[in-house]
Amino acid sequence: MLCALLSDVHANLEALDAVLKDVDGRNIQDILFLGDAVGYGPDPNECVELLVERCKVLLAGNHDRAAIGLTDITYFNAYARNAIEWTMKVLTEKNKEIIGAWPFEKEMKDEDILLVHSTPKEPAEWHYLLTLWDAEINFQYFDNKFCFLGHSHQPFVIEKVPSGELITHRDGTRLREGSRYIINTGSVGQPRDGDPRACYAIMNDGDIDIVRVSYDIASVQDKMKKEHLPEPLIERILMGK
Numbered sequence: 001m002l003c004a005l006l007s008d009v010h011a012n013l014e015a016l017d018a019v020l021k022d023v024d025g026r027n028i029q030d031i032l033f034l035g036d037a038v039g040y041g042p043d044p045n046e047c048v049e050l051l052v053e054r055c056k057v058l059l060a061g062n063h064d065r066a067a068i069g070l071t072d073i074t075y076f077n078a079y080a081r082n083a084i085e086w087t088m089k090v091l092t093e094k095n096k097e098i099i100g101a102w103p104f105e106k107e108m109k110d111e112d113i114l115l116v117h118s119t120p121k122e123p124a125e126w127h128y129l130l131t132l133w134d135a136e137i138n139f140q141y142f143d144n145k146f147c148f149l150g151h152s153h154q155p156f157v158i159e160k161v162p163s164g165e166l167i168t169h170r171d172g173t174r175l176r177e178g179s180r181y182i183i184n185t186g187s188v189g190q191p192r193d194g195d196p197r198a199c200y201a202i203m204n205d206g207d208i209d210i211v212r213v214s215y216d217i218a219s220v221q222d223k224m225k226k227e228h229l230p231e232p233l234i235e236r237i238l239m240g241k
Helices: 012-027 044-052 060-065 079-088 092-099 132-141 217-226 230-240
Strands: 002-006 030-033 103-110 113-116 148-151 156-160 166-169 173-174 181-183 198-203 207-213
Touching: 002 012, 012 044, 012 198, 012 207, 012 217, 044 079, 044 092, 060 079, 060 092, 079 230, 132 156, 132 166, 132 181, 156 173, 156 207, 156 217, 217 230
Parallel strands: 002 030, 113 148, 148 181
Antiparallel strands: 002 198, 103 113, 156 166, 156 181, 173 207, 198 207
């Protein structure tokens, strides 16, 4: 299977456009989206509509659910709440309905893949998978060879070899017989691993690759300033943190 896996666009249209251009340049037809189309950024409607147009699978993230009033935002930090409240005002009713129909997870049985935004364990509770201990727990909650997720905005591949040992790969890996994998595809619109470039993953029959794509960050920042979105959110996309 050849496919591109995207997560955490966060209303960053320039980043999404750049990633889709890169995907098209690689002649990849199947695009799978793992959630958080909106939140933080200035173009929520445009991003939702483009993802609907281009993606074979669409999942809901916590910011998507929050933007339509279905996830409590009291645990969000002040900047994230501000951005969600703004997003709720500008999202069209049609796009709210579209987002409301997105599931929390999707199993692709023929490909032996589970797709989820947060974690296989309690996907609607928005847990984070950040450590090898988190991975060890979550491997128990799916039987597929592959689980792709997002949510933390930090890309990695965690391989569980037949002996049970867990191995972390940062830029992708060659697939091995008998191993199972948890793959965080990183964030298209708001990376948090110190690299501000848009990030996504590619899977083919033999490899998983983490891909970085440059885009016009300054244009996104200008849009965010015009909409009076919080300054820390504007600054952080340039730092990748």
